[in-house]
Amino acid sequence: MPNSQYNALLRIDIQNDFMANSRVAVPNAWQIIDNVNILSKSPFFQLVIDIRDKHSVSNESFAKWGPHCIAGSPGYNPPENLYLDDDIPVFDKGIDDKIDTLSGFENKDLAIYLQKNGIKSVYLAGLALDYCVYKTACDSVGLGFETFIIIDACKAFNENFAQGPEFKASIKKLNIKLVSTFDVLKNTAGAVK
Numbered sequence: 001m002p003n004s005q006y007n008a009l010l011r012i013d014i015q016n017d018f019m020a021n022s023r024v025a026v027p028n029a030w031q032i033i034d035n036v037n038i039l040s041k042s043p044f045f046q047l048v049i050d051i052r053d054k055h056s057v058s059n060e061s062f063a064k065w066g067p068h069c070i071a072g073s074p075g076y077n078p079p080e081n082l083y084l085d086d087d088i089p090v091f092d093k094g095i096d097d098k099i100d101t102l103s104g105f106e107n108k109d110l111a112i113y114l115q116k117n118g119i120k121s122v123y124l125a126g127l128a129l130d131y132c133v134y135k136t137a138c139d140s141v142g143l144g145f146e147t148f149i150i151i152d153a154c155k156a157f158n159e160n161f162a163q164g165p166e167f168k169a170s171i172k173k174l175n176i177k178l179v180s181t182f183d184v185l186k187n188t189a190g191a192v193k
């Protein structure tokens with residue numbers, strides 16, 4: 001794993017509607033928050049970025065998923081125990097009512113922002129591993145970023161997804177690397193931000 005200063009942590013869809021009490025709630029999503037918070041404060045990352053789902057009340061994806069992450073609603077907001085900082089910019093996706101946005105890179109400003117900041121490696125954490133995290137990882141590879149999924153900082157709708165042969169074959173083919181929170185943190189043990 002590279003220990004350069006060009007690493008970005010992308011926190012995907014860590015929002016109330018994906019945490020609980022909605023049709024898009026991801027099982028046991030709360031379990032990732034401690035790891036995400038520790039990672040967010042690590043000097044390993046030059047940038048920490050939030051990707052959020054943000055829809056109008058008439059988004060067509062609601063036919064499939066049910067209403068979620070409506071702009072201005074509590075469901076759009078991050079959970080109260082997620083570490084936030086003024087230095088963490090937010091990139092919204094899903095503004096277009098016609099498109100069921102999964103990848104964070106469907107917000108074109110994200111790639112521009114990463115490139116402008118000299119980011120070489122992208123690390124992904126958040127929800128859900130089998131949809132938005134996975135699709136964001138695929139696009140990240142396509143854009144030329146070395147791409148890592150921090151597996152114990154993600155949860156999937158299908159809890160067997162990460163063990164499935166399809167996922168394993170796909171990440172091997174795309175050269176997406178799976179790491180743990182510990183793998184990331186041990187790079188910077190003793191470092192001070």
Ligand SMILES: [Zn+2]
Pocket residue numbers: 053054055061068069094101
């Ligand atoms: Zn959505």
